[in-house]
Structures are given as C-alpha cells and as structure tokens.
Amino acid sequence: MSEYKKDSLSPNELSKLVMAPTKYSTRRIPTISLKDFDNRVDEITQELVEASENVGFFCIVDHGIARQTVDQMFDNSARFFNLEDSTKSHIPFSPQRNAGWEKNAQIRPSTGAVDRKESYQMQFGAGMEGLWLNETELPDFKTGSLSFMHQVQAVSEKLMTCFARGLRFEDDYFIKAHDISRPDSQTVTRLLHYFETPDTPNTTGEVFHRAGAHTDWDFLTLLFQKAGQSGLEICPGREVSTSFGYGDVWTKVEPDIESNAIVCNIGDLLMSWSDDRFKSTFHRVKAPCEPGDYYGERYSIAFFNQPCKDAKIQGPLKKYPLVTGAEFTKNAMARNFAALQAKIHKEEETKVSHDNPIRANTAVKASA
Ligand SMILES: O=C(O)CCC(=O)C(=O)O
Numbered sequence: 590m591s592e593y594k595k596d597s598l599s600p601n602e603l604s605k606l607v608m609a610p611t612k613y614s615t616r617r618i619p620t621i622s623l624k625d626f627d628n629r630v631d632e633i634t635q636e637l638v639e640a641s642e643n644v645g646f647f648c649i650v651d652h653g654i655a656r657q658t659v660d661q662m663f664d665n666s667a668r669f670f671n672l673e674d675s676t677k678s679h680i681p682f683s684p685q686r687n688a689g690w691e692k693n694a695q696i697r698p699s700t701g702a703v704d705r706k707e708s709y710q711m712q713f714g715a716g717m718e719g720l721w722l723n724e725t726e727l728p729d730f731k732t733g734s735l736s737f738m739h740q741v742q743a744v745s746e747k748l749m750t751c752f753a754r755g756l757r758f759e760d761d762y763f764i765k766a767h768d769i770s771r772p773d774s775q776t777v778t779r780l781l782h783y784f785e786t787p788d789t790p791n792t793t794g795e796v797f798h799r800a801g802a803h804t805d806w807d808f809l810t811l812l813f814q815k816a817g818q819s820g821l822e823i824c825p826g827r828e829v830s831t832s833f834g835y836g837d838v839w840t841k842v843e844p845d846i847e848s849n850a851i852v853c854n855i856g857d858l859l860m861s862w863s864d865d866r867f868k869s870t871f872h873r874v875k876a877p878c879e880p881g882d883y884y885g886e887r888y889s890i891a892f893f894n895q896p897c898k899d900a901k902i903q904g905p906l907k908k909y910p911l912v913t914g915a916e917f918t919k920n921a922m923a924r925n926f927a928a929l930q931a932k933i934h935k936e937e938e939t940k941v942s943h944d945n946p947i948r949a950n951t952a953v954k955a956s957a
C-alpha cells in the first residue's frame with residue numbers, strides 16, 4: 590500500500606538484483622500462544638498488537654487445530670494435485686470469483702513472470718458454484734476441506750477479536766465484517782503446490798519463480814507449511830528500500846512442525862483498517878538458486894480472510910476514505926493489474942527478453 594516504493598527499478602537493474610546473492614538476517618518472528626484464550630484475551634491482544642506494529646508476521650501456537658487435521662488437509666491437497674490436469678481444468682480459476690484451479694498462470698508485478706506452481710482456491714459460499722470437483726472424482730474432498738476451513742475460520746475469529754480490542758472497536762466488529770455464513774463471503778483457502786526445480790547450474794539466467802515478492806491484500810493470512818519444505822521468506826515493509834524487497838535483507842520462515850505453528854501475516858486490508866498502524870509485509874517463496882536453497886516440491890495452504898462485499902472499511906483515525914469490501918478488493922486488483930502493465934510496458938521498452946510468455950490477462954488473484 591501507500592508507503593512502499595513499488596516497481597521503481599528498470600528491468601535491467603531488477604534482473605541484476607534477482608541474480609545477486611540474497612542478504613539474510615535472522616529477525617525475531619514472535620510466537621503467540623492462544624492457550625486459555627478467554628482468560629488471556631487481553632494479554633494475547635497486547636502480544637498481537639506488538640507483533641503487528643513491529644513485524645507484521647507472527648506464529649500462532651496452541652490454536653486448537655490438531656496436527657493430524659493439518660496433515661489430513663495436506664493429504665487432501667496432494668490427492669487433488671495428483672489428478673490429471675485435464676480433470677482439474679474442469680474447474681478453472683475465475684478472476685471474477687477468485688476461486689478455482691490455475692497452473693503456471695499467476696504473474697506477480699514484482700517479477701513479471703509466471704510463478705512455477707499450481708493452486709486451487711476454495712470458498713465457503715456461492716463463489717464456489719461449479720468449482721468443486723464431483724464426489725466420484727475426488728471422494729470426501731469437499732467435506733474434508735470445508736471442515737478444515739471452518740476450523741481455520743474459528744482461529745481467525747479469535748485473532749479478529751484481539752485486533753478489534755487493539756483498535757478499540759466492538760469485539761465482534763471484524764468477525765461480522767468477515768461473516769463466512771453469508772453466501773457472498775469472499776474468504777479464500779488456497780492450496781499451493783510448487784514444482785520441483787532443476788538443481789543445475791543456471792546458464793540461461795532464467796529464474797524459476799515460486800511466489801514472487803508481494804504483500805497480501807486481505808485482512809489476515811494464516812499459512813500452513815509442511816515439514817522440510819522450506820522457501821518462505823519475509824522482508825518487513827518498514828525495512829524495504831527497493832522495489833518489492835529486491836536487494837533487501839530477507840528472513841527465512843522455516844516450517845515449525847513440532848509446535849504445529851500457523852504462520853500469520855497482516856494483509857493490506859488490515860493495514861489500511863488500522864490507519865497503517867499494523868504492517869502488511871513483503872514475503873515470497875524464493876526461487877531456489879543459491880547454495881542451501883530448497884529445490885524440492887513444496888505444498889502449502891494459505892487461508893485469506895476477506896471482507897464481505899458490503900463491509901464498511903475505515904480505520905479509527907479515518908486516515909483513508911471509507912470503502913466497502915467490494916471496492917477494496919476491486920481497487921487492490923486494479924492496483925495489481927496496473928503495476929503489472931507498467932512492468933510489461935517497461936520491459937517492452939527496453940526489449941528485455943523473457944522465456945516465459947507474459948499473459949497479463951490471466952495474472953489476477955484477489956488474495957495476494
Ligand atoms: O506458499 C507460501 O508459502 C506462500 C504463499 C503466498 O504467500 C500467497 O499465496 O499469497
């Protein structure tokens with residue numbers, strides 16, 4: 590949002606930075622326990638506010654979702670992605686609905702090239718009509734996924750209560766604004782599958798992007814990672830000094846399976862709704878290219894809390910004009926599209942060639 594200096598590098602400068610060794614630092618990513626939530630809600634609120642103001646990323650533990658449940662959802666995800674592409678193509682990603690399956694189709698403005706991955710986005714309500722596979726194609730998948738999604742929503746609602754307290758709104762203020770029982774709920778669960786990357790010396794300069802650097806434009810994202818499948822990195826917004834964090838100092842967020850941690854990040858929506866008090870943070874799944882990087886396949890699950898279309902969004906200090914949930918999403922998609930167009934335009938001007946076709950029209954996803 591506002592404070593980031595987006596897309597200010599030329600393609601040549603950018604490609605030099607992409608190829609340069611990454612600078613890393615170990616930053617403290619706060620771990621917050623939800624144990625005994627009702628009695629500790631004020632203490633938890635304080636910890637969340639501190640983490641949101643200073644880092645924008647934190648891990649949640651003791652959240653009540655059993656490890657076995659998370660593992661089952663990852664099994665479900667693998668079952669889905671193991672289907673033939675010709676089957677998955679019956680439920681193609683719809684940018685209008687922000688749901689469905691895509692493969693090698695998402696282009697981030699930060700890279701101008703496709704993410705090498707496939708993903709499937711699911712919702713609770715009418716947005717999913719026609720976008721579930723049949724029971725015969727994937728038995729128990731829909732029921733299992735919805736049950737998992739309800740559990741993640743319950744954790745989200747605890748966090749929303751704390752954010753509401755922290756910003757001095759009524760306790761249920763954000764919960765009502767993200768009501769998943771409404772048919773027009775926009776909340777999204779995204780199953781992600783990044784492909785194994787060839788671990789060979791890179792002579793062509795081609796970069797196998799996994800998830801190019803971006804901020805999420807939702808309220809709050811809850812991310813589940815799998816043991817040993819590294820790659821997630823963050824670059825807190827406050828420290829970003831170049832476009833999309835290129836050339837900046839990154840921090841690895843390794844899967845913490847022992848404590849069954851959910852990695853959470855503030856999205857652009859909550860940043861705006863808190864008058865920029867809470868920080869939406871750049872993150873990426875790194876394109877493996879350096880010694881020590883993880884080249885294997887990676888599965889992850891992201892849960893994006895999105896507002897109801899008629900939710901009224903404005904922070905307590907009224908820093909930004911009031912917008913509805915529908916307007917916020919539309920504006921975020923338009924900003925993303927404009928940044929991408931600007932990038933493509935710049936690349937055409939300097940005639941930088943890419944191996945990957947740039948398919949701007951498919952490059953939309955409302956959640957991030
Ligand atoms: O796969 C991951 O770990 C991160 C995915 C992500 O950031 C996104 O889809 O917005």
Ligand SMILES: [Fe+2]
Pocket residue numbers: 803804805810872957
């Ligand atoms: Fe993201």
